[in-house]
Amino acid sequence: MEVVKAIAKQATAEHDRAALRFDMKTHSYGQLISATWQMLQELEAATTKSFQSEGVVGGKWSLGGARVGILAKPSAEFVAGVLATWFGGGVVIPLAVNYPEAELSLITPLYVGAVVDFLPKFSVRGIWHKLRESYPKDGNAVIGGTITVFTGVPTMYTRLLQGYEAMDPETQAASSYAARQLRLMMCGSAALPYPLMKQWESITGHWLLDRYGMTEFGVALSNPLKGVRKAGTVGLPLPGVQVSSKSKLGCFQHPDVAECSVLGLSDEDYGQVVCAVIVPEASARERAKQESRPAMTLEELQAWAKDKLAPYKIPTKLFVFDAFKRNHMGKVNKKDLKKELEQLEQ
Template identity: 50%
Template sequence: MLHVHGLFNALLAPLYAGAAVEFLPKFTVRGIWQRWRESYPRDGSKADDAITVFTGVPTMYTRLVQGYGGMDAESQAASAYAARQLRLMMCGSSALPLPVMKQWENVTGHCLLERYGMTEFGMALSNPYRSARKGGTVGKPLPYVQVKILAEEGSENAATAEGELAVKSPSLFKEYWNKPEVTKESFVDGFFKTGDSVTIDDDGYYIILGRTSADILKVGGYKLSALDIEAAILGHPDVAECCILGLPDQDYGEVVCAIIVPEAGAKAKADEESRPVMTLEQLQTWAKEKLAPYKIPTRLLLWESLPRNAMGKVNKKELKKLLDH
């Protein structure tokens, strides 16, 4: 509820349509799964106050998948059945790693609906509601929305290029309050510069590569997407969470550093055997089949958890501060 996305999409739009919006005191894995099971018992009935739509952030779906994995067989069957009865499940606030999306679809049958928007203009891009959705993308421009890709110097790129996404929309804001210089720097030819780096696939679907200031690494002349590397490493069975950062390096400009939160079972087994869950060499060997050589991490840190902001996103600024200390 901290931004337009939550206020408009998750609250005001459902209320405008005549739906009821249910707030829980806080997000808990057990509470969400239980609420769905109560909505749709396995006897085929449906509760009067059954949940029909759920919207969450990537971290929530990661936690729900982990919680599902820790259930007994009977609870898994009841939970999966209940989740499949919901009409729609959406994901927003940050890019959803493709491995998590596939895991969720395997469990619940839902191909999560991903969209893209900002407080400055609401929603701009979306996968389709009724037709096929493409994992790892945020879809195409919504009606009346214009988008283009900007090169680093601010000029427009070719349609298949990579660069900063710029948006023009009827819902676009006018200005930042009492910040004329920031407002001026944020627009080019009437388009708002989002600060997000994107590319387009062969079908015209937009792929978010990350924030130009935090998620785009410059390693030895290559521009790398941290989100792309994170998605690949999340496919490792011993990895619960992953964050990729570029660390300063005298020779390469930056080097790829992976900060990994191990999966609970793998960590427990490693502790019993008095060994690390994973070494850098083991990660690099595994990653050779998943990533180009210049994308493979050359630094590895194993942490208990990752700092997050109020929206559930990994706080990379805080991470960099911690690493500096």
């Protein structure tokens, strides 16, 4: 409700101010709120007709916490649907056509009065062009505002790097210059692997703000906006957020751990035991190589975690990998990882 009120306040103060730009069309805050009220009326009519008096709470209509699925591409209609559902007292279930990250990223900028400018679908050429268009080296920027914040998932950054490498030197210079002008660049869903992070930083000057969220609750974990951001991790819980995977977070905090996954492996005595799979920091791997020893042992990890985790959460098995296998969204598939570990134990 607070988000809806904040956006409605923007519409009242600056009715004609741009809120969304999509497919060569601009939607103002006033138009967005108008569409929200219209959709709210349609929700009320639909639920009142379907459930008769069940949608009325204390004499006033309400969705009463009902879950409302929204299947739509990132668009003004999608945002209006989200806001209408929230204002009506419902719970939004975004049924993403492609991937929910872009859809979820629409709401926060509107909450603070920003403009959301997005493409109909992910396009390497389109994104680089949009950045160069916002910050041309000759200083003649397009009318309509510039891009200041960009967010994506690991696969998107991988594709953007590939696209950059395919450019001619002049276009590379223009693209690098444009990207360096942005205030913030973020990576969601999973942490960007360290080698790619270093490559991205060398081209754009940005060490991405890695964070993690889900469709159901938004962003929960994040590296600091200001301060040291640890590569290969999505950070720690944001204020007011609690997480249950404390074994994983504990291992993440180890200074020699770049990436980590914690899962349960079958055990004849206990049913399951806590297993940690880590990718060591490059410096830790180099020291281990020079000293002809493992980058980390189970005993070292257990000793380090003793005063940080409850005894039953301390890993009893450890696997050290050079890198994780990831799916097309940059995430580690734990089912496949578990199968791999079980094969290694045979």
